[in-house]
Amino acid sequence: MKRTSRNWIAYLCENLASSGMMPTWEAATYLTDNLFGDKPNPRLLRTTCPYEDTTHLLQRLYQPLVAAATRDMPLPAAAMIHVFTDISLTGKSAVLVVYFPGPNQPHQLLLLDAAKAWELVFENSDEFNTWAEERYHSIKAALSNLVTGIAASPTLPAPLEAVKN
Incomplete structure (x- = not known):
């Protein structure tokens, strides 16, 4: 059974515009230029700031997916979710979505995704929507398990706990 997918390009574009990162027309151009076309993505390979541009691209792809998942799942007031990136310019970059329940x-860890950012290029919007929908559902399922009290994956130990063990 195939899941119905939302139009993630439009969702990302709206998210970039409503967050004040860029106007709608610029967001549409940015996403089109970076997500569709030649593989590997020439914009990331020929840039003068590859680390920063890769970080921006991954944050702009994953943050809206997290926002969508948190809209569907109420979080405690003290809780927050953060997207971390560990950028590799030669291999796969890591994207970590981490839930912080409070002080x-x-x-x-809600999601650990490894991706070669310059290869995140899709043939069409359906292919991208499928990619985004998979990540959205992974984040939402992990978050749902946490909120309902079912452990989704092992917790990440605090630095002192890791030293003790």
């Missing part, structure tokens, strides 16, 4: 509580 002095163990954080929880």
